[in-house]
Amino acid sequence: MLSPYGLDIVESCITCKMRAERIFCDLPTSALQAFEAIKYATAYPKGAVLFVEGQAPRGIFVLCKGRVKLSICATDGKTLILKIAEPGEVLGLSATVSGKPYELTAETIDPCQVNFVKREDFLRFLRDHAEACFKVAEQLSEKYNNACHEVRSLGLSHSAGEKLARLLLEWSSKNGEAAKQEPRLKLALTHEEIAQMIGTSRETVTRLFADLKKRQIVQAKGSTLVIRNKLALRSMATNS
Amino acid sequence: METATIQSCRDCAMRSDRLFCDLPADALAAFDNVKNAASVARGTFLFREGQAARGVFVLCQGRVRISVCSESGKRLTLRTAGPGEVMGLSAVLSGCPHEVSVETVDDCQVATVKRKELLLFLREHREACLQVVNLLSQDLHVAYERVRSVGLGRTRRSRLLSA
Numbered sequence: 001m002l003s004p005y006g007l008d009i010v011e012s013c014i015t016c017k018m019r020a021e022r023i024f025c026d027l028p029t030s031a032l033q034a035f036e037a038i039k040y041a042t043a044y045p046k047g048a049v050l051f052v053e054g055q056a057p058r059g060i061f062v063l064c065k066g067r068v069k070l071s072i073c074a075t076d077g078k079t080l081i082l083k084i085a086e087p088g089e090v091l092g093l094s095a096t097v098s099g100k101p102y103e104l105t106a107e108t109i110d111p112c113q114v115n116f117v118k119r120e121d122f123l124r125f126l127r128d129h130a131e132a133c134f135k136v137a138e139q140l141s142e143k144y145n146n147a148c149h150e151v152r153s154l155g156l157s158h159s160a161g162e163k164l165a166r167l168l169l170e171w172s173s174k175n176g177e178a179a180k181q182e183p184r185l186k187l188a189l190t191h192e193e194i195a196q197m198i199g200t201s202r203e204t205v206t207r208l209f210a211d212l213k214k215r216q217i218v219q220a221k222g223s224t225l226v227i228r229n230k231l232a233l234r235s236m237a238t239n240s
Numbered sequence: 241m242e243t244a245t246i247q248s249c250r251d252c253a254m255r256s257d258r259l260f261c262d263l264p265a266d267a268l269a270a271f272d273n274v275k276n277a278a279s280v281a282r283g284t285f286l287f288r289e290g291q292a293a294r295g296v297f298v299l300c301q302g303r304v305r306i307s308v309c310s311e312s313g314k315r316l317t318l319r320t321a322g323p324g325e326v327m328g329l330s331a332v333l334s335g336c337p338h339e340v341s342v343e344t345v346d347d348c349q350v351a352t353v354k355r356k357e358l359l360l361f362l363r364e365h366r367e368a369c370l371q372v373v374n375l376l377s378q379d380l381h382v383a384y385e386r387v388r389s390v391g392l393g394r395t396r397r398s399r400l401l402s403a
Contacts, residue, residue, distance in 0.1 A: 072384065072387060072388050072391070072392065073392075074388070074392035078392055080387070080388070080391040080392050082384075082387060093377070094376075094377035094380045094381060097373055097374065097377045098374070098377045098378070098381065100381065103380075103381065103384045104384070126370065126373070127366070127370070130363065130366040130369060131363075133366060133369040133370055133373060134362060134363060134369055136373050137329075137333050137362070137369060137372050137373050137376055138333050138334060140330070140333075140373065140376035140377055140379075140380055141329065141330035141331070141332075141333040141334040141336075141376060142330075142334050142336075143380055144330040144339070144376060144379050144380045144383055145330055145331070145334055145336055145339040147380060147383035147384055147386075147387055148308055148318070148339040148340050148383055149339060150387050150391070151308055151316065151318060151383065151386045151387055151390055152308040152309070152310065152316065152339075154387065154390045154391040155308070155316040155386075155390040155391075156308065156309070156310035156314050156316055157310070199391045199392070238311045239311075239312070
């Protein structure tokens with residue numbers, strides 16, 4: 001069966017299998033029916049830009065499938081990747097709600113399905129559906145917590161080594177790997193992109209990885225990284 | 241100097257100037273029922289990072305400092321918040337521990353609401369929920385500004401120094 005970018009587009013929110021697992025999508029049927037009427041289901045290839053920092057807000061982008069890189073730019077062109085958004089996240093939310101320009105640039109790193117809702121339709125939807133308004137508050141709260149976490153990590157960590165160790169520990173605690181003795185993670189980003197996440201240079205990230213491998217703290221198996229020595233990584237992360 | 245405690249939201253003179261407080265009469269009456277008015281001395285922590293979220297603090301008078309802390313005890317201020325703002329919203333709504341610490345920098349008057357009661361109040365009063373959404377998006381805007389200055393500002397400064 002032919003489908004854009006190899007994606008199986010999910011047309012209906014109501015019958016979507018992921019509905020109950022995602023904060024925003026887990027709405028009563030009546031609200032979801034109203035949402036169906038205002039959303040546009042679209043597919044994007046990898047490397048597509050959904051919106052740019054500073055752009056006037058057109059609306060929200062609900063990420064259904066795939067992942068999106070969210071970044072902030074300085075005036076000199078230096079980029080900081082704030083996070084990688086996962087399916088279920090509503091992008092462009094605070095800008096759409098406040099009417100202020102988009103705070104971040106959103107670029108797909110996989111083929112993605114995105115449900116777009118125009119700003120005025122979305123605001124009307126929130127006014128009419130209290131439960132949706134509540135979910136939006138929940139999502140904004142998560143984003144805020146995440147941003148504060150970044151401020152702490154960027155502003156208070158002493159070294160790039162500390163920040164990289166923190167990032168690897170965070171990534172390795174997903175997908176049920178946290179409890180394992182030797183958790184694994186898939187390296188979805190290049191060294192350049194990892195550098196942009198922790199505010200350092202690509203060369204430093206490459207050097208740090210080489211060092212971690214030499215000390216047998218991590219081991220690379222293709223694009224999968226295995227954490228061999230969690231304890232050592234943890235002490236690196238807290239600079240102790 | 242002890243300032244008089246503002247007991248009722250409906251009688252509060254500042255009501256219409258403040259985002260959260262500018263609610264319809266029935267919502268305010270309901271809020272009056274779930275809140276506890278309290279005075280907090282300067283230099284008190286309303287809550288600290290990592291603590292479970294037990295409720296929110298609406299600032300009626302006075303200012304607070306919002307900050308984050310490293311394991312080694314180094315502190316970074318995000319911003320100062322003033323009357324009309326609500327502390328602890330994001331933790332209460334997300335169910336996660338507090339991500340920031342909040343400390344009073346003046347003698348303050350606060351209205352505290354327990355978590356369960358706030359969630360119920362927001363579900364029952366749509367306008368209040370919308371206000372909360374607006375407040376959170378403002379909070380988020382400031383947080384992103386801080387990320388920008390902390391994550392990118394340093395390199396700009398270091399470039400200037402080495403020029």
